[in-house]
Amino acid sequence: MKILVCISNVPDTTSKINFTDGDTKFDSNGVQFVINPNDEFGLTRAMWFKEKQGASVHVATVGGPSTEPTIRKALAIGADEAVRVNAVPTDGFFVAQQLADVVKKGGYDLIIGGRESIDYNGGMVPGILASLLDMNFVNTCIGLEIEGNNVTAIREIDGGKEKISTTLPLVIGGQKGLVEESELRIPNMRGIMMARKKALHVVEPIVATKATQDTKFEKPAAKGAVKLVDNVDDLIHLLHNEAKAI
Amino acid sequence: MSVLVYTESENGKFKKNAFEVASYANAVAKQMGTSATAISFNAEGNSDLGTYGVSKVLNVSNNSLKTFNAKAFANAIAEAAEKEGAKVIILSSSADTKFLAPLLAGKLGAGYVPNVVAVPENTSPFTVRRTAFSNKGFAHTEINLDIKIVGVSNNAYGAHENSVSASIEDFRPSLGESDFSTNSVEIDKVLGKATIADADIVVSGGRGLKGPENWGMIEELAEVLGAATACSKPVSDLGWRPHGEHVGQTGKPVASNLYIAIGISGAIQHLAGVSSSKVKVVINTDPEAPFFKAADYGIVGDAFEVVPQLIEKLKVFKAQNA
Numbered sequence: 187m188k189i190l191v192c193i194s195n196v197p198d199t200t201s202k203i204n205f206t207d208g209d210t211k212f213d214s215n216g217v218q219f220v221i222n223p224n225d226e227f228g229l230t231r232a233m234w235f236k237e238k239q240g241a242s243v244h245v246a247t248v249g250g251p252s253t254e255p256t257i258r259k260a261l262a263i264g265a266d267e268a269v270r271v272n273a274v275p276t277d278g279f280f281v282a283q284q285l286a287d288v289v290k291k292g293g294y295d296l297i298i299g300g301r302e303s304i305d306y307n308g309g310m311v312p313g314i315l316a317s318l319l320d321m322n323f324v325n326t327c328i329g330l331e332i333e334g335n336n337v338t339a340i341r342e343i344d345g346g347k348e349k350i351s352t353t354l355p356l357v358i359g360g361q362k363g364l365v366e367e368s369e370l371r372i373p374n375m376r377g378i379m380m381a382r383k384k385a386l387h388v389v390e391p392i393v394a395t396k397a398t399q400d401t402k403f404e405k406p407a408a409k410g411a412v413k414l415v416d417n418v419d420d421l422i423h424l425l426h427n428e429a430k431a432i
Numbered sequence: 433m434s435v436l437v438y439t440e441s442e443n444g445k446f447k448k449n450a451f452e453v454a455s456y457a458n459a460v461a462k463q464m465g466t467s468a469t470a471i472s473f474n475a476e477g478n479s480d481l482g483t484y485g486v487s488k489v490l491n492v493s494n495n496s497l498k499t500f501n502a503k504a505f506a507n508a509i510a511e512a513a514e515k516e517g518a519k520v521i522i523l524s525s526s527a528d529t530k531f532l533a534p535l536l537a538g539k540l541g542a543g544y545v546p547n548v549v550a551v552p553e554n555t556s557p558f559t560v561r562r563t564a565f566s567n568k569g570f571a572h573t574e575i576n577l578d579i580k581i582v583g584v585s586n587n588a589y590g591a592h593e594n595s596v597s598a599s600i601e602d603f604r605p606s607l608g609e610s611d612f613s614t615n616s617v618e619i620d621k622v623l624g625k626a627t628i629a630d631a632d633i634v635v636s637g638g639r640g641l642k643g644p645e646n647w648g649m650i651e652e653l654a655e656v657l658g659a660a661t662a663c664s665k666p667v668s669d670l671g672w673r674p675h676g677e678h679v680g681q682t683g684k685p686v687a688s689n690l691y692i693a694i695g696i697s698g699a700i701q702h703l704a705g706v707s708s709s710k711v712k713v714v715i716n717t718d719p720e721a722p723f724f725k726a727a728d729y730g731i732v733g734d735a736f737e738v739v740p741q742l743i744e745k746l747k748v749f750k751a752q753n754a
């Protein structure tokens with residue numbers, strides 16, 4: 187089985203978000219970039235398929251040269267090879283078309299993406315990719331078992347979960363639950379050394395459509411001070427009469 | 433050239449978000465000088481959509497679509513959009529809809545924008561305001577393609593009555609075997625219980641509650657309020673509560689009317705996921721807990737004293753205000 191894990195390079199979850207250039211761009215100054223958490227769960231599950239079922243695991247990122255430390259981290263965790271499509275990923279439709287080209291050329295059976303990138307929260311690249319390639323698709327995937335061509339996946343739904351049966355080739359949008367938090371791997375020295383020698387192919391983007399464009403950003407309005415009360419009667423009174431929330 | 437809206441139902445009944453997206457679609461249709469058409473699957477009471485401004489309903493009755501199937505639903509909606517010549521498609525933010533939305537975008541070659549919080553600022557160029565960076569910011573996003581798909585954030589627009597009479601038309605999408613290559617085998621869900629996605633009120637517990645044995649009072653408080661229960665990430669990592677209850681940047685987003693955080697410190701990743709809730713209440717022993725800065729109301733106090741009192745007083749309040 188050939189697996190491609192799609193990795194989105196995102197600001198660390200603790201980052202303060204600021205905008206620059208007249209609020210038209212995300213300000214990456216001083217921001218630490220990491221593997222998108224949803225993709226990290228997927229990559230870790232891919233390692234299981236590599237170790238238990240002999241799968242080969244490649245990773246792909248659409249991004250500029252600044253994404254290479256994140257890609258090297260994925261290689262240090264254990265991916266075999268990486269592809270970087272050298273383009274700025276400003277639009278999910280555009281990214282999906284680039285990845286579709288990578289998949290066609292690489293002949294993958296399973297494509298693991300994340301439920302969403304935690305920066306722009308598009309939640310669309312894996313689904314559009316599946317649609318463009320006419321592959322099966324399972325979103326918000328929290329469990330994945332594969333026997334031959336047959337797939338059993340668990341997906342999170344509102345208020346519960348659903349077991350799904352499908353076949354390869356398949357694209358998933360994964361998230362926490364796909365593996366436990368404690369199974370996530372921190373690259374060790376050996377992994378980091380080996381990652382330096384692994385192939386990182388840089389390819390130029392294909393001509394593709396951009397569907398959307400962010401023209402301006404803003405931060406949420408500052409919040410008023412909290413009203414502290416010292417008994418539950420006052421709280422109920424305020425929630426009922428002032429906030430009209432109960 | 434109507435605006436098409438997918439109105440979701442469960443066991444034949446429209447979900448609350450169906451009326452919200454119907455209202456939103458009607459507002460967009462008015463902006464564009466056209467009307468709103470809905471597509472529903474095996475739903476009863478289609479004429480109710482007229483109350484929210486939908487003038488035509490494409491009603492799909494098909495036994496093989498009784499259980500949600502993302503690909504089949506996406507392809508049926510795509511076919512409806514083509515038939516109606518719809519250039520704008522309105523969707524909700526439920527887990528099912530976020531599953532089908534990118535498939536629909538791929539199928540139609542459409543521009544999709546999720547998490548939209550208001551009616552379009554402009555229809556040419558088509559521009560919407562949405563949350564980004566997990567609620568740490570907003571983006572104004574232009575859709576440049578001919579067909580536009582707008583995913584409306586839960587609870588962002590609300591349901592607005594605007595009665596028209598809705599004509600109901602049977603619609604039979606031409607689905608084939610290939611639409612059913614991904615199938616539901618089993619659904620594990622407690623029916624009739626409020627979910628984090630659609631509850632008006634969410635009651636959430638953190639590590640301050642010390643252990644899973646103390647969740648009885650959280651569940652009781654939720655029951656009195658008709659609320660859904662949620663938790664912080666470590667609580668689900670420790671196995672005190674199921675993963676499905678984990679809210680925040682890497683868990684489920686919460687956009688309820690009221691969010692009550694008990695024994696939760698308010699880490700940046702937690703706040704990122706819950707800050708869209710309209711009213712936030714914090715109960716925490718530590719007056720310096722960061723959550724107080726993001727809250728509307730707070731009690732500095734011990735959850736083990738405050739929550740039981742709150743339950744008792746709310747029971748009295750509910751009995752008086754029933």
Ligand SMILES: Cc1cc2nc3c(=O)[nH]c(=O)nc-3n(C[C@H](O)[C@H](O)[C@H](O)COP(=O)(O)OP(=O)(O)OC[C@H]3O[C@@H](n4cnc5c(N)ncnc54)[C@H](O)[C@@H]3O)c2cc1C
Pocket residue numbers: 199223637638639640641663664665666667678679680681682683694695696697698699700701702705715716717718721733734735736
């Ligand atoms: C990559 C990444 C992603 C993350 N994503 C998320 C996410 O999506 N969601 C999330 O929640 N976290 C997330 N976290 C974790 C986050 O950083 C915090 O560690 C977590 O939110 C803390 O949970 P907590 O508030 O329950 O626990 P704590 O921080 O331990 O806080 C417990 C609180 O309870 C209070 N307390 C103690 N006793 C009582 C009492 N008797 N009565 C009342 N209050 C009491 C304490 O004063 C304290 O404020 C993420 C972290 C990382 C690194």
Ligand SMILES: Nc1ncnc2c1ncn2[C@@H]1O[C@H](COP(=O)(O)O)[C@@H](O)[C@H]1O
Pocket residue numbers: 191192193194195222224225246247248249275278281298299300301302303304306307308309310311312
């Ligand atoms: N620039 C990118 N390069 C590679 N994969 C990406 C990129 N952007 C998004 N993805 C994948 O698509 C998933 C969903 O991203 P998004 O649609 O941006 O929210 C991510 O979790 C990744 O798996």
